[in-house]
Amino acid sequence: MLKLLSVLIPFALTSASAADIFKRYIIADTHERSFLEESWEIYLTDKCEVAYLDWEKEIDLRENGLRRCKDNSVSFVQPKARGIGGWEGKCGQTFGANSLFSLCKESVDPASYFTKYLRDITPGVRPKTLERGMKSVFSRLEDSCPKALGIWSYSAQKNHKSYVDDIKERLVPKFSHPNLLEIDRFNKKYFRIPVGVLVQNPGGKYLHWVTVVDVLEDNSRCEFVINHWDNQYQLPCDKLAAWAYDVGVSYPIILKSYSIVSFI
Numbered sequence: 001m002l003k004l005l006s007v008l009i010p011f012a013l014t015s016a017s018a019a020d021i022f023k024r025y026i027i028a029d030t031h032e033r034s035f036l037e038e039s040w041e042i043y044l045t046d047k048c049e050v051a052y053l054d055w056e057k058e059i060d061l062r063e064n065g066l067r068r069c070k071d072n073s074v075s076f077v078q079p080k081a082r083g084i085g086g087w088e089g090k091c092g093q094t095f096g097a098n099s100l101f102s103l104c105k106e107s108v109d110p111a112s113y114f115t116k117y118l119r120d121i122t123p124g125v126r127p128k129t130l131e132r133g134m135k136s137v138f139s140r141l142e143d144s145c146p147k148a149l150g151i152w153s154y155s156a157q158k159n160h161k162s163y164v165d166d167i168k169e170r171l172v173p174k175f176s177h178p179n180l181l182e183i184d185r186f187n188k189k190y191f192r193i194p195v196g197v198l199v200q201n202p203g204g205k206y207l208h209w210v211t212v213v214d215v216l217e218d219n220s221r222c223e224f225v226i227n228h229w230d231n232q233y234q235l236p237c238d239k240l241a242a243w244a245y246d247v248g249v250s251y252p253i254i255l256k257s258y259s260i261v262s263f264i
Contacts, residue, residue: 039202045225046232048075064109065094066101067230072184073192073213074101075227079111091209091228092118092125095196095261096134098211098227102194103263104138104145105179124207127154127198127259134263146177146263153264156248156256160241163258167224167240168215170195170262183214194227195262198255200246207247207255212240 050068052058065077076097079090093110096118100106108114117133118125125133131154138147157163171192173180180191195212214225215237222237241258248257 040229040233043226043233043235044231045234046070048227048230048232061107064107065097065111065230066107069227069232071214071225071232072182073194073225073227073232074098074181075211075230075232076101076110077230078228079109089124092130092196094228095130095194095209095211096137098213099134099194099196099263100137100141100145102181102192102213103177103179104141105181106141106144122254125209126255127156127261130154130196130209130261134261138263144179146175146179149175149177150264152261154259154261157258157260159258160238160245163241163244163260164222164237166260167195167197167212170260170264171212171215174264185214193262193264195260197240197244197261198247198259199240199243200250202243205250207251 046069048067048069050070051062052068065079067075067077069075076094078094081089090110093114096114097108097110100108114133114137117136118129119133120126120129131152134152138145138152142148155166157166173191173193176191182189183192192214196209197212198207198209200206201208208228210226210228212224213227213232216223216225216234223234224237224240226233226235226240244259245257247255247259
């Protein structure tokens, strides 16, 4: 999550306007999470409290922050932000952990595992850094992950419709792999690819990576199923697109609207 800060951050920028934007670009303190949770509360559908405690490995999985939702998807606990004023948030790393378990059945601690993979000079994780870092992680875990069956891809769509359509397309796997996590919804089982999207949370200029795990459509209704903060939410597709659009409006030099990262 990102917020404005009035301190100068050293960075190689080519214009005064870019520097002015970047010097106010930082991760929100953890004490603000309660406010952000309130902004999402009306969309909360599942606190993801499923646990197979009779399975010996479940304890280890939960120690890494894994939480299971009713649809069998996972929503890892987001670690506390680090650095002065919460400089380095962990929402990108949490998306990484959600993805590794969903695609590879690998459970990692988002607080520490991605340290050398998801690093850049900015607060949080920029989209290209997330794409590049996940490629490296898949190379390291190629025995468990479907590395040879696709690529990690970042896109910044041009408009609302193409953004929603791209997420829908990315959710559906174009390959089969024994370690894909199965979704169980409405008495149907099927596979989905987790999709990372960068949004501006309502109520302020707080940026946040969340994991889209499914889409629900019925006539004119479209809702994305979203996992983050070890919970699950159902957000209208139009609302997610609006929040994704706000990213580029608030930070036009360094970030783009409608940013998406996933394995395709």
